[in-house]
Amino acid sequence: xxxxxANKIIGENYPPFVIAEISGNHNQNFQRASKIVEAACKAGxxxxxxxxxxxxxxxxxxxxxxxxxxxxxxWKGQTLYNLYKKAYTPWEWHPRLEKITKRYGIPLFxxxxxxxxxxxxxxxxxxxYKIASFELPDTELLKKIARTKKPVILSRGMASLSELxxxxxxxxxxxxxxxxxxxxxxxxxxxxxxMNLSTIPYLKTLFNVIPGLSDHTTxxxxxxxxxxxxxxxxxxxxxxxxxxxGVDSAFSLEPN
Numbered sequence: 672x673x674x675x676x677a678n679k680i681i682g683e684n685y686p687p688f689v690i691a692e693i694s695g696n697h698n699q700n701f702q703r704a705s706k707i708v709e710a711a712c713k714a715g716x717x718x719x720x721x722x723x724x725x726x727x728x729x730x731x732x733x734x735x736x737x738x739x740x741x742x743x744x745x746w747k748g749q750t751l752y753n754l755y756k757k758a759y760t761p762w763e764w765h766p767r768l769e770k771i772t773k774r775y776g777i778p779l780f781x782x783x784x785x786x787x788x789x790x791x792x793x794x795x796x797x798x799x800y801k802i803a804s805f806e807l808p809d810t811e812l813l814k815k816i817a818r819t820k821k822p823v824i825l826s827r828g829m830a831s832l833s834e835l836x837x838x839x840x841x842x843x844x845x846x847x848x849x850x851x852x853x854x855x856x857x858x859x860x861x862x863x864x865x866m867n868l869s870t871i872p873y874l875k876t877l878f879n880v881i882p883g884l885s886d887h888t889t890x891x892x893x894x895x896x897x898x899x900x901x902x903x904x905x906x907x908x909x910x911x912x913x914x915x916x917g918v919d920s921a922f923s924l925e926p927n
Contacts, residue, residue: 674822674849676799677718677778681903686903687758691716695758696910696917708768710926712775719782723788726755758918789815793805804828807838817845826855826885855885860922863893871900888920
C-alpha cells in the first residue's frame, strides 16, 4: 500500500514522510511565517502544511460562554473568534509561502475547513489535502475534497471509531483512492504517557489505510516510536523559537 505526494512515495518500506505544520506560529507577521517555512525546508522536511480558514468561516464573534476557550493555558480565557483571528494564516500568504517551498523542491498543501477553502486551494493546485479531526463529521466537505481525486490525510483526534469509519467511507465512495489516517491525541501539548501509540497499527488493520502520527508532544521521541510501530507519516508543528510565542509554540519543534 503506497501513494505519492509530489515526488515522494509514502508507504511501508519507505522513509517516513515528515510534515511541518506551520499553524499560527507566525503571529500574523509574514516575515516570520516565511522564516519558519524556510527553516523547515532547510531542516529536511518532506512537506509544509498550512491551515486554510478565517475566523468567520470557523465560528461567530460572540463572547457568550459557549464561545469561550476553557482549555490550554495558552488559549484559556479567549473567545474562539479572537483565537482564530490570531491563528489563521492570511490566504494571500499561501502562494507566497509556496514560492519558498518550491525553491527547495518541497510541496506545500493545507488543511481545508469549508467549501471556500477547497475552492481557493484548488486554484493553487495543491497536491494533497489534510482534514482535521474536528471536520470529520462534515460529510459535505469530505465529498468536495474527495472529488478532487487527490491524496487525503485524516487526523483521528477526538473522532470516535464510528465517525472515522463514516468519514473514510464518504471519502472512498466519492473518489478518494489515496488515503492516510494519522493517530492523534487532541491535547496541546500532549504528554507521551497519553499517546496510546498501539493505535497506529490498529488503524492500518481496521481500515486498510496508510497509518501515521500527528504528534503534539514536545519532543521527537514519540514520533520515533510511532515510526517503529508503523507510522508512515509524521506531522509536527514547527516554529523558530518557542520563546517568541505563538498560539502553538508550546508544543512546536524548533529547527534543530
